[in-house]
Amino acid sequence: MREQSSATVIVGTPLSGLAWGLLGVAAFSFTVPLTRVAVGGLSPLFIGCGRAVVAAGLAAVALTATRQRPPRGRQWARLAATGAGIVIGFPLLTSYALTTTPAGHSAVVIAVLPAATAALAVLRGHERPPRAFWAAAGLGATAAVIFACARGDGAIRPHRADLLLLAAVLAAAAGYAEGGLLARELGAWQTVSWALVLCSPPMVLLTVLSIHRQSPHATPAQWTAFGYLAAVSMFLAFFAWYHGLAVGPMARVSQVQLVQPVLSLAWAGLLLGEHLGATTIAGGLVVVLCAAAAVRVRLGGGG
Secondary structure, three states, X not given: OOOOXXXXXXXXXXXXXXXXXXXXXXXXXXXXXXXXXXXOOOOHHHHHHHHHHHHHHHHHHHHHHOOOOOOOOHHHHHHHHHHHHHHHHHHHHHHHHXXXXXXXXXXXXXXXXXXXXXXXXXXXXXXXXXXXXHXXXXXXHHHHHHHHHHHOOOOOOOOHHHHHHHHHHHHHHHHHHHHHHHHHHHOHHHHHHHHHHHHHHXXXXXXXXXXXXXXXXXXXXXXXXXXXXXXXXXXXXXXXXXXXXXXXXXXXXXXXXXHHHHHHXXXXXXXXXXXXXXXXXXXXXXXXXXXXXXXXXXHOOOO
16 A cells, blocks of 8 residues: 655545544544443553553554554654543543443533633634634533533532543543644544554553553453443544544534533443433433534534
8 A cells, every 4th residue: 555645635525524523423422431331340540551552553553554654753742742632641531530420420521522622722723713603612511511510420519530530621632632733744543543652652551550450350241342442432433533623623523522422321321221311311402402503603614
């Protein structure tokens, strides 16, 4: 196969960027419920680091098979920043948080991620979305917070798990914003692959440490959940997500993540048996409507 050039030109319509973003979000929506499944038998350190090691192995195979040209100069530093957020920070922080908090509650706390990503995207990518976009995005974030409080799972009074989840949001937002820009230069899947490979040495060491501290023993369902987290959440889903961000505009495409907590709650109900009451359904509907409003502004142009 042909070697990847040092700069990748990404051409797409607003709809194509949105469609790729939605595909990535659909894949990511299983992450929280399946992490909750995995921590039932595996240590959070093993889950957070081990899934990155598996994904890095897949990435190395893909990069080698397609003979990708290595990043150059400052791209390595930017990949380190990307990896610190999406390879190290988010997986570890959410794994520890989900040992003590339900998947549904975690999903709605993480719902502030689109707003955080959009803010960092504007600062880093110099995008200028219209005021109507910010109004829709702000309303969506507010609805997500109200939704979390209405569930009564500790959101009114943040505890350790909430702080870990908020730190995870900041880490992921930084990784998404920088990675989305790098995807325009290196390519979508190449960006996440290089970030995984770059971060693999410390993750291998931490995985070995976790196995030394606690030998992993889990049910088939828990190993299956871990496999999904490694192959899809840490690798394949980023192919679609970073391509959508690269087509952009980044700040607007990031808003489709407002749908993610609704999907995650649905999977939490189906996979974990968590109750989805009237408040959950109503709150989820509001979040979806806000996401739809932000998307409509995006497709309408501006920014």
